[in-house]
Amino acid sequence: AQRVTQPEKLLSVFKGAPVELKCNYSYSGSPELFWYVQYSRQRLQLLLRHISRESIKGFTADLNKGETSFHLKKPFAQEEDSAMYYCALSGLGTGGFKTIFGAGTRLFVKA
Amino acid sequence: DGGITQSPKYLFRKEGQNVTLSCEQNLNHDAMYWYRQDPGQGLRLIYYSQIVNDFQKGDIAEGYSVSREKKESFPLTVTSAQKNPTAFYLCASSIGGRKTSTDTQYFGPGTRLTVL
Numbered sequence: 001a002q003r004v005t006q007p008e009k010l011l012s013v014f015k016g017a018p019v020e021l022k023c024n025y026s027y028s029g030s031p032e033l034f035w036y037v038q039y040s041r042q043r044l045q046l047l048l049r050h051i052s053r054e055s056i057k058g059f060t061a062d063l064n065k066g067e068t069s070f071h072l073k074k075p076f077a078q079e080e081d082s083a084m085y086y087c088a089l090s091g092l093g094t095g096g097f098k099t100i101f102g103a104g105t106r107l108f109v110k111a
Numbered sequence: 112d113g114g115i116t117q118s119p120k121y122l123f124r125k126e127g128q129n130v131t132l133s134c135e136q137n138l139n140h141d142a143m144y145w146y147r148q149d150p151g152q153g154l155r156l157i158y159y160s161q162i163v164n165d166f167q168k169g170d171i172a173e174g175y176s177v178s179r180e181k182k183e184s185f186p187l188t189v190t191s192a193q194k195n196p197t198a199f200y201l202c203a204s205s206i207g208g209r210k211t212s213t214d215t216q217y218f219g220p221g222t223r224l225t226v227l
Contacts, residue, residue, distance in 0.1 A: 009151060034215075044154075044201065044218040086153060090214070097161075098169070099216060101146070103153035 002027050004089050004102035012108045013077050021072040021105045023061075023087030032090040033063055033070040034099070039083045047072075047085070057081070077109045114138045117202050117219035124189070124196070124226050132187045132222045134202035142207025142214065143185035147171060148199040148221070157200075160185055161207050189224060197226045 003026040013019050025031060035047040048056045050063040050070060061072045070087060087102040115136040124130045134143065142161050146154040156169030160179040174193025179185055185204075189196045200222045205214035 006153075036216075043220055044203075046215045049215070097214075098156060098159055098167075099144070099214075100156070101154040103151060 002031075002089060002091050002100045004087050004100050006085075006087055006102035006105045008105045009103070010106045010108065012110060014110050015079055016076050019074050019077040019081070019107065019109075021085050021087075021107065023070045023072065023102060025068050025070065025087075025089050027068075027089055027091050029091060033061070034088040034090065035059070035061055035070075035072050036086045036088055036101070037083050038086070044086070077107075079109050079111060082107055082109045115202065115204050115217050115219045117200075117222050119222060120220065122222055122224045124224065126226055127191045129188055129190050130224065132189065132200055132202075132224070134185045134187065134219060136183055136185075136204040136217075138204055138217065139182070140204035140206055140217075141182070142205045143179070144203040144205075144216065145169075145175070145177065145185070145187045146201045146203065148201055154201065157187065196224055199223050 005024045007022055033050040036044050037047040038044045059074045061070050063070050084104050084106050086104045088099050090099045118133045144159040145157040148154050155171050157175050158166055158169050158177040160166035163179050163182045166177050166179050174190055176188045202219040203216040205216045
């Protein structure tokens with residue numbers, strides 16, 4: 001079964017500190033992994049996806065197939081990074097491709 | 112904001128009533144999705160449609176129904192059979208197509224439904 005696990009509901013760090021939001025997945029095939037972000041009073045939006053291998057707003061995420069993880073990292077957190085972050089997996093189901101989201105991690109960056 | 116709209120923003124319903132949430136997109140996307148967002152549970156997929164006139168149940172479809180008569184519209188009906196309908200509902204769309212797996216999803220602003 002497809003599953004996405006984000007073990008931390010809340011993560012609080014100080015400004016300038018490194019941050020890592022954990023994401024583990026379960027999927028039998030080759031998944032596509034995404035990170036979505038929801039800032040206060042804004043829509044949920046794509047932050048980055050593993051296939052693009054890009055860094056967005058200083059965030060990076062590496063797909064580790066051996067550990068089935070896709071952790072989101074940033075070396076120096078900023079206050080504007082405070083938001084809700086969702087890890088998501090897209091895979092083939094009986095009705096075509098669908099995306100499964102994790103429960104989300106709320107990141108709070110303290111001044 | 113991606114050309115996907117949801118209405119109304121807030122909706123109140125009495126117990127036992129059906130209610131329909133609107134979702135419209137002008138992105139020419141084939142795929143559309145409905146999610147329910149509850150605190151601590153993230154987004155859970157209710158229904159999705161990869162192409163017009165076709166849709167599939169998601170993980171929590173009981174008590175909900177959808178239609179996909181037009182490419183740009185994917186309304187969700189919350190029926191009286193849904194036991195705990197009070198929630199925030201998000202609609203999304205993506206380029207879609209049955210062979211596409213790397214779609215970015217574009218989300219609407221959401222509708223908050225409260226059952227009185």
